[in-house]
Amino acid sequence: xxxxxLYPYQKRWLLDKSRLKISMQARQTGKxxxxxxxxxxxxxxxxxxxxxxxxxxxxxxxxQAKEVMEEAIKPHCQAYSMSxxxxxxxxxxxxxxxxxxxxxxxxxxxxxxxxxxxxAGGHSYGVFFEEFAWHQDSRKIWTALFPVISAGHSIxxxxxxxxxxxxxxxxxxxxxxxxxxxVTDIYTAVRDGLPRxxxxxxxxxxxxxxxxxxxxxxxxxxATAWLSYDLINSCExxxxxxxxxxxxxxxxxxxxxxxxxxxxxx
Numbered sequence: 156x157x158x159x160x161l162y163p164y165q166k167r168w169l170l171d172k173s174r175l176k177i178s179m180q181a182r183q184t185g186k187x188x189x190x191x192x193x194x195x196x197x198x199x200x201x202x203x204x205x206x207x208x209x210x211x212x213x214x215x216x217x218x219q220a221k222e223v224m225e226e227a228i229k230p231h232c233q234a235y236s237m238s239x240x241x242x243x244x245x246x247x248x249x250x251x252x253x254x255x256x257x258x259x260x261x262x263x264x265x266x267x268x269x270x271x272x273x274x275a276g277g278h279s280y281g282v283f284f285e286e287f288a289w290h291q292d293s294r295k296i297w298t299a300l301f302p303v304i305s306a307g308h309s310i311x312x313x314x315x316x317x318x319x320x321x322x323x324x325x326x327x328x329x330x331x332x333x334x335x336x337x338v339t340d341i342y343t344a345v346r347d348g349l350p351r352x353x354x355x356x357x358x359x360x361x362x363x364x365x366x367x368x369x370x371x372x373x374x375x376x377x378a379t380a381w382l383s384y385d386l387i388n389s390c391e392x393x394x395x396x397x398x399x400x401x402x403x404x405x406x407x408x409x410x411x412x413x414x415x416x417x418x419x420x421x
Contacts, residue, residue, distance in 0.1 A: 158234050163347040164339045165189040173335035177312040177326055181341040181370045184349060186313040187285050191227030193311070194283060198263040199235050207262040209280035209308075213270035213296070215289045217253050220267040223285055224255045228265055232257060270296050281308040288314040288323035297322045316374050324374065341370040 161169065168178055168189055180186040194210045201208035212228075214220040232239050242256040255267045270290045280303055290296055304310055314323050326334060345351050357366050368375035387409070394400050411420045 159192065159231075161189065162344065162349055164337075164344060168337055169193055171335055171337070174307075174309050175333055176310070176335040176337065177323075178314075178337040178339065179316065179323075179327055179372050180313060180337075180339040181344060181372060182315055184339060184341070184344045186339075187223050188227045190283055190285075190311050190313055191223060192231050194265060194281070195228060195231035195235060195237075197281070198232075198259055198265065199237060201263050202237065202259055202261045205261060207259075207264075209263065210265045210283060211280050211303075212265065212267040212283045212285060213287075213290070213300070214267065214285045215270060215291075217269045219285065220253075220255060220269055224257070224265075224267040228257060228267070232259075279303055279306045279308060282310050284310070284312040284314075284323075286314045287312050288317035288321050290321070293322040294325075316368055316372055319374055338372065340372045 162185070164180075165185055168176075168186075169192065178186055178190075191212075194212075198208045198210070212220065212223055214223060229241070237259060239260075240258045242254075242258065244256075245251050245253050252268055257265045270284070271292065282300060282304055284290070287293060312323065312326065316324070318324070327336065339347075341351065341353060341356075345353060356370070360366055360369075364375055367373040390409075408421045412418070413420065
């Protein structure tokens, strides 16, 4: 028996060697676990060939960064029988950031930390955006970090949907063919062997909106919005919000009243 049992949808993701790939998956279907396996495997290959690999994992917060390191990266390294040093430290810029890092004998490194535009910059390495749709300021993070992969490194993005106002949505819906896109809703995962009782889960959640977003992968804000985003966007001026353009007259804003996340937004 293999040391790690993978479902067909996980194998499709793992065996896809595209440089740029993105996966939209239902909750608790193993997207971070499988991507961590790919990262550790690439480091193993580099170590065997006396090279070094460099990866950074950007999670939505410190707790999530710790979870992917403790529950996925470290166990995979142990399964490969690779020795490593585990570092837990803080570095300070405008704020203090907690960093978790694994260092392998040939100097390959895997670093996990919370995502923001300041932590995103740095040297050249592969990047894993974990739950990217839920990162604050995802477009700023993307702009700050994309140059680090320009030398040929890979990008891995996984997430469940979180409306349309983020870079995950932009990439998933883009017509650019450079991206390899994977989609695994709860029904696909169960057909591929994931042991879940769909009806039991849906009844226990008892929230149609949450079910559609978290498990059926629907763009929830569009489905439940009173005004469509295409209609809202048609009323926006591309120069709106730029302070240098202000000439002392009246200002107009739109007020959005929400039910769950942003309860009031201008």
